[in-house]
Amino acid sequence: MGEKRPERQILLLALMIAVGVPFASAAGVVMTKQNNSWIPAEVDAEFAAINFLGGVENIALAITTGPIDNGFWLIPIPSGDVRASPWRGFPSLEGEELKPASEKSLANVYERILAAQIYPLPYLSAVTEEYSLRSLVSKDNASKQVSEAVEAVSTKGEVVPASRLIGYLEGRSVFLNWSDLDDYVAQNFTFIVSWLPATDSFLTRGMFISFATDKLYYPVRISRNSGHDHPAVIYVVGEVTAQYGTLSGHTKISKLYNPKYTPASKDFFFGNMSKTELDYTRIYFLQGRPAPDLDLWFIQMPEHTSAFLRSVVKHPILWGLLVYMIISCLSSMIAAAIVYRKDNPQLFWFLIFGLSNMLTLIGFWTRAYFKDVYDTYTDRRSTSIDQWVNLTTGKRVALSIPVILLVITLLLIPVAIMLELQSVVFPIVASNIFIFFFIPTLVFTILIMWGSFHQKKILYFNLVFSAVFLVLLLLSFMAFTFFF
Numbered sequence: 256m257g258e259k260r261p262e263r264q265i266l267l268l269a270l271m272i273a274v275g276v277p278f279a280s281a282a283g284v285v286m287t288k289q290n291n292s293w294i295p296a297e298v299d300a301e302f303a304a305i306n307f308l309g310g311v312e313n314i315a316l317a318i319t320t321g322p323i324d325n326g327f328w329l330i331p332i333p334s335g336d337v338r339a340s341p342w343r344g345f346p347s348l349e350g351e352e353l354k355p356a357s358e359k360s361l362a363n364v365y366e367r368i369l370a371a372q373i374y375p376l377p378y379l380s381a382v383t384e385e386y387s388l389r390s391l392v393s394k395d396n397a398s399k400q401v402s403e404a405v406e407a408v409s410t411k412g413e414v415v416p417a418s419r420l421i422g423y424l425e426g427r428s429v430f431l432n433w434s435d436l437d438d439y440v441a442q443n444f445t446f447i448v449s450w451l452p453a454t455d456s457f458l459t460r461g462m463f464i465s466f467a468t469d470k471l472y473y474p475v476r477i478s479r480n481s482g483h484d485h486p487a488v489i490y491v492v493g494e495v496t497a498q499y500g501t502l503s504g505h506t507k508i509s510k511l512y513n514p515k516y517t518p519a520s521k522d523f524f525f526g527n528m529s530k531t532e533l534d535y536t537r538i539y540f541l542q543g544r545p546a547p548d549l550d551l552w553f554i555q556m557p558e559h560t561s562a563f564l565r566s567v568v569k570h571p572i573l574w575g576l577l578v579y580m581i582i583s584c585l586s587s588m589i590a591a592a593i594v595y596r597k598d599n600p601q602l603f604w605f606l607i608f609g610l611s612n613m614l615t616l617i618g619f620w621t622r623a624y625f626k627d628v629y630d631t632y633t634d635r636r637s638t639s640i641d642q643w644v645n646l647t648t649g650k651r652v653a654l655s656i657p658v659i660l661l662v663i664t665l666l667l668i669p670v671a672i673m674l675e676l677q678s679v680v681f682p683i684v685a686s687n688i689f690i691f692f693f694i695p696t697l698v699f700t701i702l703i704m705w706g707s708f709h710q711k712k713i714l715y716f717n718l719v720f721s722a723v724f725l726v727l728l729l730l731s732f733m734a735f736t737f738f739f
Contacts, residue, residue, distance in 0.1 A: 283330030283474050285451070286429070287323040293429055296323050299457060301487040304346050307471045307555065308525050314473075315345055315523055317407040317461035320451075327429070328410065328449040331417075331474050331550070334466040337445045339412030342461035346520040348490050348535055350513035357564040358736055364575035365732050371579075372616040372724065407461030412447040420446050463522065471495060471553035487540040494561055495536050495553040507539040510561055514569040534565060582727045583619075584609035590720035591632070594712065598633035605632055612724070617695075620702045620717045629712045654708065657700040664694060 287296040300319040305312060318328070415423050417440040424431060427450075439446070447464060471491065494510060516533035518524040567574050587609030591600040608628060612619040629635065664684075671680035683689055706714025 283328060283447075285318065285320055285323075285326055285328050286431075287326035287451075289324065293431065296326055297321055300459075302345060303473065303488075304348065304490045304492075304523065305471060305473065305553075306346075306492040306523055306525070307468075310467055310469060311525070312466055312468050312471055313523050313525070314464045315343070315461070315520075316464060317342070317345065317459055319457055319459040320454075321457055322455045323451060323453060325453045326451045328412075328447075328451060328460070328462075330412070330447040330449075330462075330464070331439050331476075332445045332447060332464065332466050333442065333472050333550075334468050335416070335443065335445055336467040337414050337447065338465045339414055339447045339449075340463040340465070340522075341411070342407050342409035343463045343522055344520065345407070345461070346490075346518075346523040348492075348511075348533065349516060350511035350533060350535065351568075353510040353512045353534070353561060353564045353568070356512060357567040360568050360571040361574070361732065361735060364571050364578070365728060368575060368579050368582075368728060369725075372612075372721070407459040410449045410451070410460040410462050412449040412462050412464070415446045415448055417442075417444040417446055420448075423448070471555070473551040473553070476550045489538040489540070491536045491538065491553060492533070493536070493555040494534060494558065496556050497551055497553055509537040509539075511535050511537055512565055512568055514565075532569070534561075578728075578731065579613070580610060582724060582731065583612035586720050586724040586727055587612070589723050590716055591628075593723075594716045594719050595629070595633045598629075598635055601632045608632070616721060616724075617698055617702070619720070620699075620706075623713050623717055624702075624705065624710055627710070627713070628716065629710070654701070654704050657697050657704070661694075661697045661701065664697065 285296040285298055286293045298318050298320055302317045304315040307313075316330075320326075417436070420436065420440070421431075445466075447462070449460070449462065451460065473489065511534065513533045515531060518528050518530050521528055524530060584606045588602050588606040591602060591605035605628070608623075608626070611622045614622065667680055667684055671677050702717070703714065706717065
């Protein structure tokens with residue numbers, strides 16, 4: 256007779272019900288005979304994957320029904336050019352939800368920018384994610400999503416023009432009196448009719464349908480009077496919106512993206528097995544019907560926001576460099592405007608000087624000292640702080656201590672190799688504390704002391720630049736997560 260309901264589908268249905276997700280009318284309608292009359296059968300679950308290209312729509316469609324005493328599956332198609340084929344398996348669509356994936360990519364980019372600045376945040380995130388920017392985005396939503404693996408019994412479908420449907424059914428002793436059928440006949444639809452044998456258990460049936468159309472179509476209208484709601488999930492390749500019918504308030508829609516995808520179904524993807532990126536829409540139908548009297552018609556309409564998010568996921572390094580350069584330049588200009596406000600700073604040249612931050616924060620500070628930005632890019636009207644002073648013996652000793660420690664640190668590896676002490680020295684120099692705390696602390700101690708003893712105005716500029724850069728970086732990250 257029939258197969259037992261697959262355990263995977265039981266788990267899926269339980270999950271859908273637990274989160275309050277999908278309930279909808281079926282794709283078409285399943286009719287069963289009861290007490291010598293034909294009534295809509297209860298559909299237990301529904302799965303569909305849709306792809307549209309060049310005026311042709313492919314649908315991999317599967318439904319799960321309970322026990323029935325013979326019946327038929329009736330699917331309206333808005334085309335005269337229709338092909339119903341045996342079930343070829345449900346296409347595996349792999350991707351991540353676009354918004355969380357873009358946030359995760361950007362968080363990784365921002366953390367690398369922070370690491371180049373030698374701020375405390377990357378020190379901590381190098382050891383644990385508790386304080387990282389990645390902790391601000393959802394780890395669950397950003398995980399890879401894989402479409403349901405639907406195992407179905409292939410169902411044969413007969414293509415019947417709507418004008419011949421009534422006579423065709425009556426020839427099988429099926430008498431229906433639906434105004435819906437009259438409407439489909441008037442619109443010159445075609446029907447796919449699949450005759451279902453009796454079964455005393457739950458059974459999933461599948462069919463592959465291909466037809467010519469100028470817009471994506473999904474049938475729900477004909478079953479609106481069936482009185483049965485059931486879990487349903489539809490995957491549509493591309494980003495789509497409903498042109499007729501409505502999805503708002505009745506569905507949970509997710510946009511998913513995979514920048515590196517290899518098609519798993521030749522027929523579903525129109526023979527293209529070299530596709531390298533995939534964006535698609537997942538639609539969970541919520542309780543109620545999408546529209547009282549309309550089937551669903553979709554149009555492929557990518558939003559500007561989605562294009563931006565896909566670009567972030569696909570090109571995180573380029574976006575990181577762009578953000579890094581813009582914020583560095585702005586921070587340099589703002590810092591100069593604050594610190595040298597009385598000295599007529601040449602803000603354009605400070606803007607360009609911000610690119611020095613590409614050498615990391617240590618490189619920026621060092622270049623600011625050697626370039627002597629205070630002399631080079633201002634009128635030096637203020638003389639309240641003498642830039643060059645003779646170092647006292649105490650200052651020389653204080654400055655020499657971190658310099659000597661840094662030199663010794665740099666010599667540790669070659670000395671350890673010469674003395675064959677790698678097993679002792681290497682674990683120390685490779686530790687997070689040594690790399691992310693000790694060395695940067697030594698370097699910045701030298702730079703701060705040098706500025707304090709020699710070039711205080713430039714030291715103030717460097718400090719303000721560092722603070723402004725951090726503020727702008729965090730503000731831009733929060734703006735991205737809020738607006739996009």
